[in-house]
Amino acid sequence: MSGRRTGQVLLMLAGLIAWAVQFTVIYGVTSTLCGREWADVTLLGVGIVHAVVALATLAALIVAALSFLGSWRIHGGLGETAAAPDRFISQAGILISGLSLVVILWQGIPAFILPACA
Amino acid sequence: MNAPERSEAFDERDPALPNPLPRPAGEFEALKKAWEAPRGLSFITAVNNTYVGLWYVGTAFLFFILAGILSLIMRVQLATPESDFVGHDLYNQLFTMHGTVMMFLFAVPAVEAASVYLLPNMQAARDLPFPRLSAYAFWAYFVGGLVFFCTIFFGLAPNGGWFMYPPLTGAKYSPADNADWWLLGIGFIEISAIAGAIEIIVGVMKTRAVGMSLDKMPVYSWAMLVFAAMIVIGFPAIILGTLLLEMERAFDWPFFIAERGGDPLLWQHLFWFFGHPEVYIIFLPATGMVSMIVPAMAQTPLVGYRLVVLALVATGFLSFGLWVHHMFATGLPKMSLSFFSAASTAVAVPSGIQVFAWIATIASGRMKLTTPSLFIIGFLFIFTLGGLTGVMVAMAPFDWQAHDSYFVVAHLHYVLIGGMVFPLFAAFYYWVPVASKYALSERVGRWVFGLMFVGVNVTFLPMHITGLIGMPRRVYTYPVGMGWDALNLVSTIGSFMIAAGVALFIVDFARRFRIARDENAGNVWNASTLEWLPNANYNTRSIPIVASRDPLWDQPKLSQDVQDGRYYLPGTATGGRETLVTSPFDARPQYILQVPGPGWQPLLAALFTAAFFLLLTVKMVLLSATCGVLAVFCVIWWLWETDPGPVRPPADIGGGIAVPVYATGSMNHSWWAMIVLMVVTGMVFTCLIFSYLFLWLVNPAAWPPQGTLLPEGFSPFVSCTLYVVGAALIAYASRTLRGEDRRSPRAVPVLIAAALLCVGGAAAMDLWAHWRTGLSPSAHAYGAAVYAIVSLQIFFVLTTLIMGLYTIARWLAGRLDSVRRTTFDNMMLFWFYTTGQGLVALAVVYGFPRLTGGV
Amino acid sequence: MDLKTTRQGLPWRRTVTTRAAAFACALSLAGCSGVQSALDPAGGDALRIYWLTLIMTLGGTLIFLLVTGVLLYAIFAPPERRAWLGGRRTIVVGGLAFPIVVLSGLLPYGLIVMRDTDVPMPGALQVEVIGEQYWWRVKYPEEGGKSEFSTANELIVPVGSPVTVTVTSADVIHSFWIPNLGGKIDMIPGRINRLSFTAERPGIYRGVCAEFCGDQHARMAFDVVALERTAFEAWRAAQEKPAREPDLPFLSRGRALFRAAGCGSCHVVRGTEADGAFGPDLTHVGSRRTIGAGQFPNNIGTLAGWIANTQHIKPGVRMPSYGSFTGEELRSLAAYLESLK
Structure with missing residues (x-):
């Protein structure tokens, strides 16, 4: 598989990969901080757990949005003669990153509702 | 827009086809000879996907029946309160085996088995890239599975639940061998599942019809690709878990013993990191089947192909963010639980996409109410209900009530029977004409469907209430006067209706199914995909060029041209078995893969591997070690014949394309398998x-x-x-x-x-x-x-x-x-x-x- | 005890609960027996979850009817009338937009219920429950000058005041579940979990083990009795006291048998030399409603049957059968235990 193809697949899946990283980070950090009773630290007046969830969500949203825009631009730039797989991958990229935006957002909602370690 | 009206992409006797007529004398005979199955008793050394695939499906179905019988015994016991039909000891073995056998010996092998049979046909490959690996996986599963099941007859079956939570399953509370049977028996059958997954990934990526680029792949291939990728990511967790628990039991390494720094929850994390994706691992191939059957029954292309692919890929990812929803009651911080709540909610969206894609397809066509259609409609009905209760249990507070109650029993059976068993029966009715001389009876099929559909709802719908009014799971009996008696009796009656439906299916199957090696029943549904091309052991005479997702509709002469050998590789270039390897994205011909033929090696290797694990379970260490060495020896013997090298110069496969018969590096199929193994x-x-x-x-x-x-x-x-x-x-x-x-x-x-x-x-x-x-x-x-x-x-x-x-x-x-x-x-x-x-x-x-x- | 009339406070809740419960009972063909039902909430948490259940059930039913309706329409409607369904728009609206909108509402609602459920309250009554194969050790720790005591297989709580149960396990994983009062919490060796709830109305409820824990998982239940504050304090005061001295010769003989048979090596009877910590504390065993972890009503007959046939009645429990007693001996032994009110 050539480097170009690998790049295409990564871009197509970027939204979901961003979600996976966000998920790993927020769950791992919450478990570690609460498990060790290190959650009392604050960051800019916000509890560390909430701050981490918010930041990870924001970062993942940015990645998914970039992937969305990237796929969109690539798709728009494809000419009539473009190979069918290229067309398919960029369209799939638009859909996947679009759905990922919703999922990532949902993943961040708990930070607005729940206490850190209760 | 219905398929038959569409313009024809290839006109009759297109001179542009790769190979001219007439074909040279002896070409077809050489192809047939190369793919001839071994005769007599040594037919068990066959490795071809048409043979192994059928054995595999048959064995999986056998386990479905066996595990079903176990559940009937349980239902009889629970029909009345304080029943003495079976004791607690047998009951605990029954429910453990029912879950274990259904999940590990039926569901995953069944979908894997179906794909061993179907994938090469659907992609017009002559075989899977590693036929001996499929044979090995099958025999290991066949022997290991049967021995494992037989433990129930000796009271040795595992009795700690299919989830095997320590410390109950640790050496202290389960000193007998029962738990070891689970750990070693199932642990090694997982290895066979992984072998199958590697085969499927390489098969989907590398052995497709020419021109079947990613965007033209059958949805089933997509589903199997995601399925296999999920096995590759998810199953290692359970393999490691069983390894750790077995080491704790055998050598007293305290991974899960709290007094010595271990933690029982570690097992739960490892188990469910595998266990939740497992549900989708079973479900996705079934949806892939549905996405093949619905267009054929409605006689119109699938609506929303890209959205369905999106749904498959998204499910593959999201399903790894759900595992803690099996652990909502373990006392983890609410914030941690809520992440899994959110992901469990999110995974409903891809399922919604698929359901509406099928509805849209049905609406755009004209659904014939055949037996496969009925099972699909039943599937949509049951699965939708199961999916909705799934969203309910995704809400942690509700799950705190529902968890480990009969509500969850109802939910999971709706999802699994609806999501997997019904599509599988639809698939039986739909694809039997590919493998058999006769299709199954439509008349009997309606009864099978009716009994199963009503039975499932009568059995499991009341359980939602049984659970909410307090009945916990995994109880061998329950007291009088809790208000559960009538509901349980209804469930028991329903379960026998399901059994009657399955029995009727078996009778019909025995009457109508006759293995076809050359003349199958044909394209009885006027379906659009390549498995309906005329086929035999070598699959298709020549390997077609595919120009759309529904080649048989869009290229009406395709069957005839393929059969006449007008497409690629109409004979054999090396004189042996071979299949065409294509590039993973665009499906351009790359090289000819020399496929190994029948042999005793995979069979013996599987037998010795099974013996190694099973003897280890009963602590016959020396004999077990001998078998282990023999297994390794057989694998080496088998490998020795592979990697044949370039036995001849590049061969002309037609249309002026010459491809090598050997390739190395990242183009090679085994390089891909190695990457997946890593x-x-x-x-x-x-x-x-x-x-x-x-x-x-x-x-x-x-x-x-x-x-x-x-x-x-x-x-x-x-x-x-x-x-x-x-x-x-x-x-x-x-x-x-x-x-x-x-x-x-x-x-x-x-x-x-x-x-x-x-x-x-x-x-x-x-x-x-x-x-x-x-x-x-x-x-x-x-x-x-x-x-x-x-x-x-x-x-x-x-x-x-x-x-x-x-x-x-x-x-x-x-x-x-x-x-x-x-x-x-x-x-x-x-x-x-x-x-x-x-x-x-x-x-x-x-x-x-x-x-x-x-x- | 009339459960309906004694419900206190929360007038708005009373009406909605009654209506909702009536609705649920209409739904469930079997009706609600009540003592072990999530559909008959007797506390704030259970009620909150109950509402969540009800809303999701109703919403789910509507969605289910909608989807199957659309499906049947897609199959059976005349082609020209169903044609509008047969496009990508159907998927985007029905499969993507609709679930996203619905779930965007449900998820925060679920999380808010989660936040408000099982919240530890200051001043809550503290109880420790330890799951053992196949019974419940219940400890009331020392509190405000009242001394610690231990009981088994029953949880007595005051009505209207918050309770925090601290749970763990002595052997394998169990799960502590009182459907009428709220969700369940696992009892995991090496871990300490907490469950907080309030019983809002007096009554007798039943809890069970919800995690498979071995041979007799099916027979591991307990009683929950919610008493008015004064009755609770009286019960507590009685439990703190050492065991009653037998006041009849028949009962004294029972105590002698208890001693001679070595019962005291596994069981505590405070005030006597019986100090075994392995099995349930029997100091006030006669006051309990049931024996065998919620299996039988507690009386001389069942006690005697239990002692003589433990392994027959509940095979696999830790206590052996004591089949060698004569009938008369059994009666006096059981009568002694029954007298330990």
Whole structure:
């Protein structure tokens, strides 16, 4: 598989990969901080757990949005003669990153509702 | 827009087809001869997907019936309160076996088996890329599964639940062998599932019809690709889990024993990290089948192909963010639970997409109410209900009530029967004409459907209420006067209706199913995909060019042209079995893969592997070890015949395209398999590192425990250097083994041998360093975790050792040179993996306690 | 005890609960027996979850009817009338937009219920429950001058005041579940979990083990009795006291048998030399409603049957059968235990 193809697949899946990283980070950090009773630290007046969830969500949203825009631009730039797989991958990229935006957002909602370690 | 009205992309007798008529005499006969199945008793050495696929499906269905019978016994016991039909001991074995057999011996093998049969047909490949691996996977599963099931007749069946939670399943509370049967029996059947997954990934990516680019792949291929990728990511967790629990039981390494720093929750994390994706692993192939059947029944292309693919891929990802929803009641912080709540909610969206894609397809066509259609409609009905209760249990507070009650029993059966069993029955009715001379009876099929559909709802709908009014799961009896009696009786009646439906199916099947080797029942549904091309053991006479997702509708002459041999590779180029390898994205022909034929090796290797594990379970260690050695020997014997090298110059497959009959490097199919295998091993290792960190988290101020000596800094340094030097020697050997002139330099075996000494020395040094500090693996979870990491690394080093020696042997036998070097390449990949894993292991074991300073 | 009339406070809740409960009972063909039902909430948490259940059930039913309706329409409607369904728009609206909108509402609602459920309250009554194969050790720790005591297989709580149960396990994983009062919490060896709830109305409820824990998982239940504050304090005061001295010769003989048979090596009877910590504390065993972990009503007959046939009645429990007693001996032994009110 050539480097170009690998790049295409990564871009197509970027939204979901961003979600996976966000998920790993927020769950791992919450478990570690609460498990060790290190959650009392604050960051800019916000509890560390909430701050981490918010930041990870924001970062993942940015990645998914970039992937969305990237796929969109690539798709728009494809000419009539473009190979069918290229067309398919960029369209799939638009859909996947679009759905990922919703999922990532949902993943961040708990930070607005729940206490850190209760 | 219905298919038959569409314009024809290829007109009659298109002169542009790759191969002209008439075909040379003897070409077809040579093809048939190459694919001829072994005769007489040795037919069991067949490895071809049409044979292995059918055996595999049949065996999986046998386990469905057996596990179903177990559930009927349970339903009789629960029909009345305080019943004496079976005792608690048998009941606990029954429900454990019912769950275990349904999940591990029926559901996953059944969908894998179906794809062994269907995938090559659907993609017009002659066979899967590793037919002997499929045969091995099948025989290991067949023997292991049957022996495992028979334990129930001797009261030896596991009785700790299919989820096997320690400490109940630990040596203290389950001293008998029952739990070992589960751990060793199921652990090794997982290996067979992984072998199948590797086969499927490479099969989907590399062996498709020419022109079947990613965007034209059947949805079923997409589903199987995601399915296999999920197995590769998810199953290593359970393999590691069973390994740790078995080590705890056998050697008293306390991974899950709280008094010595272990934690029962570690098992739950490992189990459910596999266990939840497992549900989708079963479900996705079934949806893939549905996406094939619905367009055929409605006679119109699938609406929303891209959205369905999106749904499959998204489900594949999201399903790994759900596992803790099986642990909502374990007392984890609410914030942690809520992440899983959110992901469990999110996974409903892709399922919604698929359901509406099928509805839209049905609306755009004209749905014929055949038996497959009825099962699809039943599936949509039952699965939608199960999916909605799934959203309910995704809400943690509701789950706190519903968890481990009959509500969950109802939910999971709606999802699994609706989501998997009904599509599978639809698939039976739909695809039997491919494999059989006659289709199944439509008239009987309606009764089968009716009984099963009503039965499922009568059995499981009341259970929602039974659960909410307080009945817990996994109880062998229940008291009078709780208000559960009538509901349970209704459920029992329903379960016998399902059984009647299945029995009727078996009768019909026995009457109508006759294996077709040449003349199958034909394209009875006027379906659009390639498995409906005329086929035989070699699959299709020639390998077609595909120009759309519905080739049989859009290329009306395709069947005839394929059958006449007008497409690619109408005969055999090397005189043996072969299939065409195409590029993974665009499906352009790359090379001819020489496919191995029938042989005793995979069968014997599987028998000895099964014997190794089963004898180990009953503690016959010496005999077991002998079988293990024999298994390794058989695998080497089998591999010896592979990697044939370029036996002839590039062959013309038609249309002026000449492709080589051998390829190395990243184009090679076994290179892909090796990469996938490394993802599997990488996941096993990742899960082990996760376990290490998890145990650190639950052991504040005891990591390492007071009084533990850490080895001096020089020993990891030496190990590290040896690993790197070993890998460098192999890289150097690879450089010397280059060139088109088929050189086989003398330096290669010497370099490999030297590198083997290095890597062996590194692992030995590591083990010795820990042993010298007096670290005990059984005193505390810390020691157990460290030795687990060291042991896993030693296992990989030993495997590397065998592979290195094997490569040297290939060189000595003149089967390795600068062109014919796939064996070397695969060994090198594995070597680099082992090196990388060794370095990470050293960094964790030596670095982590120093980094955290024992906190 | 009339459960309906004694419900206190929360007038708005009373009406909605009654209506909702009536609705649920209409739904469930079997009706609600009540003592072990999530559909008959007797506390704030259970009620909150109950509402969540009800809303999701109703919403789910509507969605289910909608989807199957659309499906049947897609199959059976005349082609020209269903044609509008047969496009990508159907998927985007029905499969993507609709679930996203619905779930965007449900998820925060679920999380808010989660936040408000099982919240530890200051001043809550503290109880420790330890799951053992196959019974419940219940400890009331010392509190405000009242001394600690231990009982088994029953949880007595005051009505209207918050309770926090601290749970763990002595052997394998169990799960502590009182459907009428709220969700369940696992009892895991090496871990300490907490569950907080309030019983809002007096009554007798039943709890069970919800995690498979071995042979007799099916027979591991307990009683929950919610008493008015004064009755609770009286019960507590009685439990703190050592065991009653037998006041009849028949009962004294029972105590002698208890001693001679070695019962005291596993069981505590405070005030006597019986101090075994392995089995349930029997100091006030006669005051309990049931024996065998919620299996039989507690009376002389069942006690005697239990002692003589433990392994027959509940095979696999830790206590052996004591089949060697004569009938008369059994009666006096059981009568002694029954007298320990």
